[in-house]
Amino acid sequence: MVSTTKNVIHVDGLTKVYRSQKAVDDVSFKIHRGEIFGFLGPNGAGKTTTIKSILGLIRFDEGEILINGKNAVGEGKIARQWIGYLPERVAMYRNLTASQNLSFFADLKKVDSLNYDSILAEYGLEDTGKKKIRDFSKGMVQRLGMAQAVIGNPDILILDEPSGGLDPRGVRLIRNKIREVKSKGTTVFLSSHILSEVQAVCDRVGIIHKGKLVAEDSVAALGKKLDLKPMITVQVEKMTSEISSAVNSVKNTDSVNIEGNTIQVVCDASTKAEVILAIAKAGANILNLQTEEPSLEEVFMRYTEG
Amino acid sequence: MKYMVLSIAKKEILDNIRNAWLLVVTIIYTALVLLVTYSGTITKTIENVGQLISTGLSPIVTFLVPIIGLMLGYNAIVGELESGSLLLLGSHAVSRLDILLGKIIGRGFILIYSIVLGFGLGGILVAFNVPNADFGEYAIFIGATVLLGFIFFCMGVMISAFFKRRTPAIGATLGFWVVFAIFWPIITSIVIFLVFSDIVANPTSPITDITYSIPSWLYAVDLFNPITEYSRLLTLSIGSAADFNVIPMPDFYSAELMVGLMFVWIFVMMFISWFRFRYIDI
Numbered sequence: 001m002v003s004t005t006k007n008v009i010h011v012d013g014l015t016k017v018y019r020s021q022k023a024v025d026d027v028s029f030k031i032h033r034g035e036i037f038g039f040l041g042p043n044g045a046g047k048t049t050t051i052k053s054i055l056g057l058i059r060f061d062e063g064e065i066l067i068n069g070k071n072a073v074g075e076g077k078i079a080r081q082w083i084g085y086l087p088e089r090v091a092m093y094r095n096l097t098a099s100q101n102l103s104f105f106a107d108l109k110k111v112d113s114l115n116y117d118s119i120l121a122e123y124g125l126e127d128t129g130k131k132k133i134r135d136f137s138k139g140m141v142q143r144l145g146m147a148q149a150v151i152g153n154p155d156i157l158i159l160d161e162p163s164g165g166l167d168p169r170g171v172r173l174i175r176n177k178i179r180e181v182k183s184k185g186t187t188v189f190l191s192s193h194i195l196s197e198v199q200a201v202c203d204r205v206g207i208i209h210k211g212k213l214v215a216e217d218s219v220a221a222l223g224k225k226l227d228l229k230p231m232i233t234v235q236v237e238k239m240t241s242e243i244s245s246a247v248n249s250v251k252n253t254d255s256v257n258i259e260g261n262t263i264q265v266v267c268d269a270s271t272k273a274e275v276i277l278a279i280a281k282a283g284a285n286i287l288n289l290q291t292e293e294p295s296l297e298e299v300f301m302r303y304t305e306g
Numbered sequence: 307m308k309y310m311v312l313s314i315a316k317k318e319i320l321d322n323i324r325n326a327w328l329l330v331v332t333i334i335y336t337a338l339v340l341l342v343t344y345s346g347t348i349t350k351t352i353e354n355v356g357q358l359i360s361t362g363l364s365p366i367v368t369f370l371v372p373i374i375g376l377m378l379g380y381n382a383i384v385g386e387l388e389s390g391s392l393l394l395l396g397s398h399a400v401s402r403l404d405i406l407l408g409k410i411i412g413r414g415f416i417l418i419y420s421i422v423l424g425f426g427l428g429g430i431l432v433a434f435n436v437p438n439a440d441f442g443e444y445a446i447f448i449g450a451t452v453l454l455g456f457i458f459f460c461m462g463v464m465i466s467a468f469f470k471r472r473t474p475a476i477g478a479t480l481g482f483w484v485v486f487a488i489f490w491p492i493i494t495s496i497v498i499f500l501v502f503s504d505i506v507a508n509p510t511s512p513i514t515d516i517t518y519s520i521p522s523w524l525y526a527v528d529l530f531n532p533i534t535e536y537s538r539l540l541t542l543s544i545g546s547a548a549d550f551n552v553i554p555m556p557d558f559y560s561a562e563l564m565v566g567l568m569f570v571w572i573f574v575m576m577f578i579s580w581f582r583f584r585y586i587d588i
Contacts (some may be wrong), residue, residue, distance in 0.1 A: 087394060
């Protein structure tokens with residue numbers, strides 16, 4: 001029976017040492033029920049080590065991991081029954097067909113009588129049920145890996161770099177699947193170094209750098225903490241010197257950039273109205289107006305630089 | 307647990323039964339029986355099943371079956387570890403013991419299947435060629451061969467649990483085979499030569515029966531090889547088997563003791579495999 005605790009995954013003080021080097025150093029975070037948590041970090045930051053620790057695939061040196069309240073080490077077998085997992089480097093049984101592979105993993109998840117052909121079609125793998133994995137491309141194996149992870153509607157879905165080896169169509173498919181499982185109540189733990197992927201789907205992010213968790217919050221909240229400000233982009237019909245001087249005269253802006261008929265201003269949300277008013281008062285005909293919140297890239301760069 | 311073990315065993319059978327070598331091995335076993343029987347009847351050296359086993363089959367089996375068992379086992383864990391599929395398998399609600407038992411049962415089934423089918427088919431054909439066909443003796447031979455193969459298969463699985471890459475695991479596997487199948491008779495010969503040269507040089511009592519002069523630890527050396535147990539078992543139960551053993555058989559050697567020791571080998575190998583595998587990082 002699935003527990004109803006708020007924190008689906010609770011990692012506390014996780015430390016893993018490889019040959020006297022700390023791959024993960026005192027990492028703690030909580031993943032709440034039903035959210036999509038992005039786990040960001042450069043390659044080699046400790047993302048996969050953290051995931052493998054959660055899944056009981058490696059033994060860690062210090063800390064505790066709870067999954068729905070069950071200890072990932074002592075009660076790993078119980079804890080893992082709630083998890084669907086897509087590894088970074090998906091490998092399946094090469095001598096078996098796609099359907100046989102799915103059937104085996106469905107067996108392990110204690111799910112029976114599935115229509116494998118329709119599942120495969122859902123993942124863009126039509127007519128491959130009888131094809132052996134050895135004849136699959138990397139992208140096809142990745143899609144099949146995602147299909148096996150989602151079998152049985154797991155309570156928690158852990159995806160380690162899910163877009164690796166996928167073409168843009170595959171990336172979109174995975175993204176849609178993530179949204180789909182979230183709508184069914186699944187908690188998603190998405191590890192990635194691709195910022196746009198995380199920004200597109202995640203409710204909260206954790207940033208891991210050199211084995212340490214350096215930040216954990218929503219993208220907007222992290223931006224706020226770093227005092228990152230939104231950027232307004234205004235497109236006018238015709239740029240004049242009056243418009244230009246009016247924008248530059250607004251106080252409390254961080255930067256003003258004018259290129260052709262486009263004006264970009266970085267400022268506080270409270271100054272935003274003043275900027276737009278100044279442009280309008282200078283006689284501009286505003287064609288388009290956009291506000292961009294601080295990007296994850298900015299947040300990420302600020303937390304991981306140095 | 308039982309459900310998970312059987313699911314994994316089923317997967318192992320499906321994954322391995324398609325391997326061409328399984329077919330090849332089965333054909334080799336059958337061909338071996340036929341070849342030995344045919345050549346034996348032509349030269350009139352084989353007149354019963356005991357002779358077939360002793361002069362023809364068991365000497366070849368003691369080389370062939372261990373290497374086949376080892377080759378089926380060495381890949382069990384390291385193969386999946388290297389390919390990465392163990393990551394996916396281990397992420398499910400299975401324990402390391404479930405995985406290990408599933409693999410041993412699945413692959414073990416294939417090993418037993420190939421031995422029983424290959425030699426069984428050969429045996430049926432032998433019935434038409436050997437004048438005094440004793441199926442009881444032949445069944446003992448098949449049973450003993452299954453045990454021998456299973457021991458070396460478990461040894462292969464144990465080796466598999468100690469490596470992260472397939473290539474060094476192959477090296478270790480061949481090393482084990484060379485030691486047990488080739489070097490052991492040489493090692494025991496050297497040991498016994500040294501022991502007897504000492505006894506002959508310094509006799510403390512008249513040597514009436516050679517077995518009384520052998521120190522008991524030498525029997526431990528003799529029995530520290532499953533192939534010894536196999537050939538002794540055949541000698542004790544069929545009466546005549548090819549005996550490469552240079553140490554004479556004492557009274558306390560019995561078929562039951564040999565079978566018991568063969569099971570001890572299996573359990574020890576399985577225990578070491580589990581002890582190692584439960585701790586490794588995937």
